[in-house]
Amino acid sequence: MIDPALLLVAHGTRNPRGVEMIASLADAVSRDVGATRVAFVDVLGPSPAEVLRDSSRPTVLVPAFLASGYHVHADVPREVADSGHPAVAVTRALGPDPVLARVLLHRLSAAGWKPGDAVVLAAAGSSDPRALGDVRRAADMLSALARVAVRVGYVATGAPRVPDVVAGLRAAGARRVFVASYLLADGLFHARLADAGADGVAAPLGVHDSIVRLVAERYRSAATALLAGGPLRG
Template sequence: MSVLLVAHGSRDPRFAATVTGIRDAVRRGRPDVRVELAYLDLNAPLVGDVLDDLAVDVEPVTVVPLLLGDGYHSRFDLPVLLDAARRRHPALTVAQTPVLGSAGLVDALADRLREAGAGAEAGVLMYAVGSSDERSDDAARRRGAELADLAGVPVEVVFATKLGEDAVELDAALTRLRRAGARRVVGLPYFLSPGLLTERVERLLPDALVAQPLADHPAVISAIVDLAAQPLPPSILARSG
């Protein structure tokens, strides 16, 4: 079996460095399988190119989307690429797992808060990328609610691509945190890597503590390894058999 980790891609070199580190950690966690990394856009190698290479081995490929939201990229873009690879290589067995964000990763988020020095009087502004699919945004909001329960602090979730004119959505979230009793704000990126979108929010939080992105936190790596270990669906096996 082979495992293909699929990331979105970014013009910011920090992103590729981060997901490459994640790939290397997954390789250490699964030394028994081949683990590769590909991108949907903006970086190389692209998904189709890596699938062409993996098809030579005629082994099942499990595709794990390194996406925190289950939106357009996971529901449409990636399945189209997998279908195209199946047409090019009829013997290829390839299946897509749920996105990384389906694992929750609340323990990792809580650790990042503690590392930033968040205390009991802190309020958390958690920021995700934002999606055209409201189901994806709702999933991020659920992560925020789970974090609030676990950490015992108020958490507000905003989206870096949906801050509104003059950042009205962010200002409203900060107001709600203050009304909830927060005496200090901690910015918590629900991102794998720092980048332009995280910085867009953080520039508006000059007096806040800022936690680190999830990156290769052990809980992230464990979640990927668990997703990659899921058995291929019977329908996929039957179609390739």
């Protein structure tokens, strides 16, 4: 029996470095589980429906999102339905997950963070309360690892904004403040963090061996259920 294909679905960005990062992640995953295609739900194409229409092969769709908001709950199911594809298993979003929390801590340390320094988790933001809840859970996971309270700040949608959280921590007596970028790829949102007034800004999650393994694990679990005729949403 042919193994299901893997479709990695991301938001999309006009920043070429962001697009390259998603492509690099897909390439790294493909070395583990086989050919991996990429689609985007916004900004640029191809769309998930376009990719799915191009193949009749059973497919596992992995949403490369760090929180489950409108794109995960509405865009992805609509794209799958519009494609008319008969066999698609959709995994849950990448985040929040303890694996991502460990990568966040690694990125923070690489940016100069030391135990005891204040931390702001910077997320894109969303108008969907489910996504905001996911971001808070991600902050709690990072807090448990870093052993310091982690505040949440938003870059694009929602409040408080990252610079305001940084300023608030300084006003409360924090000597050094670092921003953990809860963004998958480089782009406009990450670039804005340089002006947040922090002592350091960690790199985006990016292509990391642990994230590659996380995507592969999501794929394998859903692929097993798909081949066994199990539920098509995991």
